[in-house]
Amino acid sequence: MSEELVIDVRGLTKRFGGRTVVDQFDLQVPRGAIYGFLGPNGSGKTTTIRMVCGLLKPESGEGRVLGFDVLGESLRIKERVGYMTQKFSLYEDLSIRENLEFMARLYNLDRRAERVDEALSSLGLAERQTQLAGKLSGGWKQRLALAACMIHEPQLLLLDEPTAGVDPKARRDFWDQIRHYSAQGVTTLVSTHYMDEAVQCDSIAYIAYGKKLIDASTAEIPKQIGLHAWRVAGRPLQQAQALLEASGGVEMVARFGAEIHACARDEAKLERAVRQVQAEQPHLRIEKIEAGFEEIFIYLMTGAADNFR
Amino acid sequence: MKLPRFSFDLSLSRIGAIFLKELVQMRRDRPTFAIMILMPIMQLVLFGYAINTDPRHLPAVVEMREDGPLTRAFLSSLTASTFVDVVAVATNEAEAERMLRSGEASFLISIPEGFERRLVRGERPQILLAADASDPVAASGALGAIERIAQSAFAPEFDGALGFLARAPPPYEIVVHRRYNPAGISAFNIVPALMGVVLTMTMVMITSIALTREAERGTMENLLATPVRPVEVLIGKTTPYIFVGATQVAIVLLVSTLLFHIPFTGSFAAFAAGVTVFILANLMLGYLISTVAKTQMQAMQMTFFVFLPSILLSGFMFPFRAMPSWAQAIGEALPLTHFLRIVREVVLKSAGFGDIINDLGPLTLITLMLVAFALLRFRRTLD
Numbered sequence: 001m002s003e004e005l006v007i008d009v010r011g012l013t014k015r016f017g018g019r020t021v022v023d024q025f026d027l028q029v030p031r032g033a034i035y036g037f038l039g040p041n042g043s044g045k046t047t048t049i050r051m052v053c054g055l056l057k058p059e060s061g062e063g064r065v066l067g068f069d070v071l072g073e074s075l076r077i078k079e080r081v082g083y084m085t086q087k088f089s090l091y092e093d094l095s096i097r098e099n100l101e102f103m104a105r106l107y108n109l110d111r112r113a114e115r116v117d118e119a120l121s122s123l124g125l126a127e128r129q130t131q132l133a134g135k136l137s138g139g140w141k142q143r144l145a146l147a148a149c150m151i152h153e154p155q156l157l158l159l160d161e162p163t164a165g166v167d168p169k170a171r172r173d174f175w176d177q178i179r180h181y182s183a184q185g186v187t188t189l190v191s192t193h194y195m196d197e198a199v200q201c202d203s204i205a206y207i208a209y210g211k212k213l214i215d216a217s218t219a220e221i222p223k224q225i226g227l228h229a230w231r232v233a234g235r236p237l238q239q240a241q242a243l244l245e246a247s248g249g250v251e252m253v254a255r256f257g258a259e260i261h262a263c264a265r266d267e268a269k270l271e272r273a274v275r276q277v278q279a280e281q282p283h284l285r286i287e288k289i290e291a292g293f294e295e296i297f298i299y300l301m302t303g304a305a306d307n308f309r
Numbered sequence: 310m311k312l313p314r315f316s317f318d319l320s321l322s323r324i325g326a327i328f329l330k331e332l333v334q335m336r337r338d339r340p341t342f343a344i345m346i347l348m349p350i351m352q353l354v355l356f357g358y359a360i361n362t363d364p365r366h367l368p369a370v371v372e373m374r375e376d377g378p379l380t381r382a383f384l385s386s387l388t389a390s391t392f393v394d395v396v397a398v399a400t401n402e403a404e405a406e407r408m409l410r411s412g413e414a415s416f417l418i419s420i421p422e423g424f425e426r427r428l429v430r431g432e433r434p435q436i437l438l439a440a441d442a443s444d445p446v447a448a449s450g451a452l453g454a455i456e457r458i459a460q461s462a463f464a465p466e467f468d469g470a471l472g473f474l475a476r477a478p479p480p481y482e483i484v485v486h487r488r489y490n491p492a493g494i495s496a497f498n499i500v501p502a503l504m505g506v507v508l509t510m511t512m513v514m515i516t517s518i519a520l521t522r523e524a525e526r527g528t529m530e531n532l533l534a535t536p537v538r539p540v541e542v543l544i545g546k547t548t549p550y551i552f553v554g555a556t557q558v559a560i561v562l563l564v565s566t567l568l569f570h571i572p573f574t575g576s577f578a579a580f581a582a583g584v585t586v587f588i589l590a591n592l593m594l595g596y597l598i599s600t601v602a603k604t605q606m607q608a609m610q611m612t613f614f615v616f617l618p619s620i621l622l623s624g625f626m627f628p629f630r631a632m633p634s635w636a637q638a639i640g641e642a643l644p645l646t647h648f649l650r651i652v653r654e655v656v657l658k659s660a661g662f663g664d665i666i667n668d669l670g671p672l673t674l675i676t677l678m679l680v681a682f683a684l685l686r687f688r689r690t691l692d
């Protein structure tokens with residue numbers, strides 16, 4: 001181990017009733033990294049995170065988390081990990097403050113009242129601390145859950161879609177906070193469906209059908225996929241979309257409001273296909289663009305992902 | 310099979326976290342809380358009225374075979390008492406028996422010939438009390454009531470020349486014949502036993518959803534992701550209900566003394582020990598259910614599944630020794646069986662620790678086994 005790995009697991013496999021949900025999953029996350037965890041719905045992200053923090057027992061696999069054995073020392077791991085569940089899992093019939101105090105007690109923290117006060121004020125919920133958690137709006141629940149899982153200053157954050165339903169300003173604040181922790185050596189594994197968040201990560205692991213298909217630094221992913229894209233604009237677009245979808249040279253067509261992004265890995269074929277559609281529909285404007293994360297992951301999540309199996 | 314390892318580095322802070330959380334949740338869940346407090350009162354009053362443990366104005370027929378100053382004083386006391394209403398004074402036995410059989414009278418009080426003469430001679434003549442014990446409660450209350458009536462009737466008479474008769478035991482004897490249900494079920498038996506039934510129902514029910522509710526609401530995932538130990542969850546989640554159980558016991562004791570005049574004769578320490586272990590046994594039984602049940606609905610069904618045998622086979626419903634041996638075997642495994650024996654011994658028969666040890670022991674053993682099963686069943690993961 002040249003670099004200190006906070007998560008170092010190999011071959012994690014989980015089956016539910018004979019169906020393999022996570023298959024031979026390896027993950028190496030160095031200290032202080034922000035690791036993005038992407039994949040379509042049902043691909044096994046939540047299941048993987050649960051295995052990493054000892055909430056699910058893998059059928060096979062091994063490894064260490066924060067230097068502790070992932071199978072045998074889960075209590076040690078749990079003491080040092082902050083896990084934010086995908087579904088709100090604090091007590092709706094407890095007030096905001098009572099929930100935070102509950103967590104603070106469970107982690108046996110000193111300066112309990114102080115820490116809870118700090119968390120409340122940094123959340124901006126100090127005035128509403130006696131309100132029942134169940135009465136909070138969805139986004140505020142997420143923010144409370146995040147504060148609750150961080151109250152014991154964990155060394156590793158496992159965040160399962162922490163910003164789902166959170167407004168853009170709060171998401172920005174959240175990512176600023178994560179980077180701040182990262183600078184202090186806190187490691188983060190975060191699952192998300194937002195591409196603007198994916199680009200904020202140092203590295204990304206992409207999982208589909210329980211298999212990890214891509215694991216690379218964020219900057220390298222576009223190169224690895226080698227996806228090319230053309231922008232097609234003009235009105236009307238409906239027919240152009242149908243033509244592009246039918247065309248053999250285009251692997252993925254994604255509509256972005258008033259424009260279409262046509263993508264494929266074969267650059268020459270793609271260009272031919274797009275130019276042909278334009279010849280048939282002269283009102284269209286076409287332009288070659290960089291394939292962004294949005295295009296890349298839509299491409300991965302459509303049938304094209306089969307190419308990687 | 311690999312046994313799960315229990316870590317014994319328990320933390321008071323973590324137990325406190327769960328304990329306080331449960332208290333707050335209980336306080337917020339007003340309906341459930343109200344039910345736990347009202348249930349014992351409701352059951353007592355319902356049973357109390359249904360069995361009418363303090364019966365009044367029961368029709369009685371008095372058979373007077375002798376007419377003298379003493380027997381007349383007794384008759385007028387009977388007539389004046391609220392316990393019986395003297396519906397007829399019969400002079401012949403057949404008529405009195407007929408009234409008792411037909412239900413026109415619940416009691417037949419018979420004063421024999423030569424009562425006064427034999428009384429003065431110190432021969433302890435008998436006053437016969439025949440009770441229709443198909444109404445068992447009426448029958449069981451009768452002896453005490455008639456004793457009191459006789460005492461107050463004769464007291465003013467036993468002075469002067471008859472002063473030597475004012476002694477204990479009284480110079481007469483009251484003999485009870487239970488008709489139609491010779492075993493007789495005492496109301497004094499039923500009311501203390503109700504305490505056990507109420508506790509069984511509420512304690513098992515409330516803890517049977519302890520973990521199921523967490524699982525159903527999704528809060529289990531957060532709880533299991535913290536370093537909390539299974540034993541800490543168990544202690545933190547059940548302790549608040551010990552106090553609820555104690556409150557229920559206090560209510561039952563209060564109501565049964567105020568409304569039903571149940572005497573409490575035994576050792577209070579022995580009683581407290583019995584009640585505490587019994588409450589723990591039920592809490593652990595409920596907790597074990599909650600480690601098995603997948604939904605709160607299932608937990609309720611399982612609660613009733615154990616509640617029924619408790620009612621039927623514990624000696625609450627049917628005399629324990631009269632049950633077939635297989636039923637007795639099941640009964641011995643039920644906490645309620647042992648509790649009923651303890652509470653009857655202590656409340657009614659003035660028992661102390663020495664007398665209840667034969668039931669306190671098994672009750673403790675059952676509790677420990679339930680704890681062990683519950684901890685073995687506790688799922689530390691979401692699998």
Ligand SMILES: Nc1ncnc2c1ncn2[C@@H]1O[C@H](COP(=O)(O)OP(=O)(O)OP(=O)(O)O)[C@@H](O)[C@H]1O
Pocket residue numbers: 016017021039040041042043044045046047048086
């Ligand atoms: N407890 C369980 N029992 C049976 N199947 C399960 C269980 N938990 C998850 N699964 C199945 O495992 C698969 C992966 O689920 P998982 O929740 O890990 O996906 P995910 O990547 O987190 O999806 P999402 O993006 O929707 O949150 C799904 O097909 C799901 O149905």
Ligand SMILES: [Mg+2]
Pocket residue numbers: 045046047086160
């Ligand atoms: Mg998920």
